[in-house]
Ligand SMILES: NC(=O)C1=CN([C@@H]2O[C@H](COP(=O)(O)OP(=O)(O)OC[C@H]3O[C@@H](n4cnc5c(N)ncnc54)[C@H](O)[C@@H]3O)[C@@H](O)[C@H]2O)C=CC1
């Protein structure tokens with residue numbers, strides 16, 4: 001099989017989808033690996049490291065898209081990549097279809113098979129290919145939030161930790177999953193007063209057991225959300241309904257009740273955002289202000305810490321990639337229902353329930369491995 005590794009083209013995206021060790025493992029199995037020249041530079045990996053591991057370095061990305069049976073990426077294909085998608089090709093990457101109908105339609109029309117990192121489950125029901133990037137983004141959400149709380153960044157001029165004699169910041173985290181728990185850990189470590197809101201009581205019981213005393217868990221409902229927003233200096237949006245558009249937990253009418261200069265970091269923006277006033281931003285222009293509340297809504301937060309994120313991501317994607325090249329994606333999906341949940345679109349049909357429901361499209365069954 002020919003496996004392609006293009007350079008990422010999303011704004012300020014410094015990750016790459018394969019490490020040199022991945023190229024070595026694939027070529028040792030007899031597969032060919034094509035890596036676009038410079039693909040690893042954002043993560044501090046030079047072409048010669050891939051070449052030494054057996055990959056072929058390709059200058060023109062169109063050659064990679066034209067020749068590869070399977071393309072492995074980090075972010076969803078950008079509009080300039082859409083014409084390069086080839087019928088029958090497999091694309092293994094983050095897609096977040098529910099947030100982008102145009103992307104969904106383009107992928108449907110292309111005839112490719114789209115295997116989405118963010119919906120693939122393991123035997124425990126977790127999301128193994130989303131988890132490491134949620135760990136990164138959860139931790140980053142607090143360092144970014146701390147920065148934008150500074151007055152020159154339009155924030156309220158609050159130090160998260162406070163100082164002796166002055167209270168620390170109040171942090172409200174909507175969603176206590178991977179992003180939420182990582183955000184809570186960092187915010188609490190800095191000394192902030194943290195609230196985590198979730199609708200999963202088992203999860204709240206677990207967080208209550210493991211978090212330090214400056215973290216409070218709250219059942220998430222309209223009243224607890226509103227009250228937490230009023231107290232908060234920093235709000236982190238971290239809810240997820242896998243594959244679906246994020247529920248809008250904060251409404252526009254809630255913003256005037258918040259403190260002036262409070263900051264919202266809506267990490268869930270990649271699934272459309274859980275704040276009504278959120279819209280996607282970039283690392284270059286990460287924030288905007290609505291009703292005196294600073295919004296940070298970067299859709300590829302881990303991209304800014306490319307080196308850490310690339311290693312964390314490739315550690316989890318490579319074992320799945322090896323299974324796909326050994327057995328084919330259909331056999332993987334037939335043998336493992338969690339893997340099958342990762343297959344969002346195949347040959348012009350939506351095969352993931354949440355994506356189909358989001359756009360009112362028909363849900364198609366996956367074709368059997370022998371087809
Ligand atoms: N912007 C970025 O660069 C990145 C964004 N993300 C995104 O962050 C989001 C969260 O991801 P994870 O933490 O991994 O998901 P997760 O599945 O681990 O956690 C989501 C939590 O939200 C909770 N939840 C669902 N509905 C809720 C409600 N109405 N109120 C309160 N809580 C509710 C769930 O019970 C769950 O505990 C996802 O959209 C993910 O794609 C992740 C990494 C990077």
Ligand SMILES: CC(=O)C(=O)O
Pocket residue numbers: 094096118130133134270299300301302303
């Ligand atoms: C999860 C995701 O979209 C990212 O890491 O960029």
